[in-house]
Amino acid sequence: MSGLNERNCAEVICAVTLQDWQPLFALIPAIEAAVVSGERDGGGSSQDHTPDLAMGTQESLVSQFITIVYDIPIMIGFDWARWDAGRAMVAGGLFDYDSVDLVTKCKLISAIVRNDRFCDGALASSFASGIMYKIIRSIEDEVRGRGGAKAAWGGGG
Numbered sequence: 001m002s003g004l005n006e007r008n009c010a011e012v013i014c015a016v017t018l019q020d021w022q023p024l025f026a027l028i029p030a031i032e033a034a035v036v037s038g039e040r041d042g043g044g045s046s047q048d049h050t051p052d053l054a055m056g057t058q059e060s061l062v063s064q065f066i067t068i069v070y071d072i073p074i075m076i077g078f079d080w081a082r083w084d085a086g087r088a089m090v091a092g093g094l095f096d097y098d099s100v101d102l103v104t105k106c107k108l109i110s111a112i113v114r115n116d117r118f119c120d121g122a123l124a125s126s127f128a129s130g131i132m133y134k135i136i137r138s139i140e141d142e143v144r145g146r147g148g149a150k151a152a153w154g155g156g157g
Contacts, residue, residue: 003077028133066113083107098141102139112126
């Protein structure tokens with residue numbers, strides 16, 4: 001673990017540059033493909049005969065994603081298992097991630113990744129359901145919107 005915790009995460013995450021975020025943003029097309037795959041009923045292929053995202057591709061995406069979020073670093077050590085507000089944000093898939101700050105979005109990613117250790121497939125499911133796509137797109141919008149300027153992030157969540 002990177003040593004990132006609730007006390008120092010805002011300062012560290014605020015210092016992450018647009019260039020540092022690029023590997024995560026580069027995964028967006030693959031995550032979009034995982035969302036499309038997850039929306040299909042019964043597996044196989046879509047009616048236009050586009051193949052589903054292969055299991056090996058999905059495993060590769062999950063592996064790449066985990067490496068990237070630790071390398072940036074945005075994995076925050078906190079009591080994610082007792083974070084009811086975070087659980088509510090991802091329940092149902094209708095939450096507006098633009099309504100929370102960057103630290104909270106990183107806490108959501110941290111909680112989902114850590115939960116995957118105990119609930120195998122939780123991370124892949126967050127890709128297939130579109131939740132991770134929405135979180136990362138919201139991060140990208142926020143990071144690009146701030147233009148690389150350092151801002152004071154709230155502790156949110």
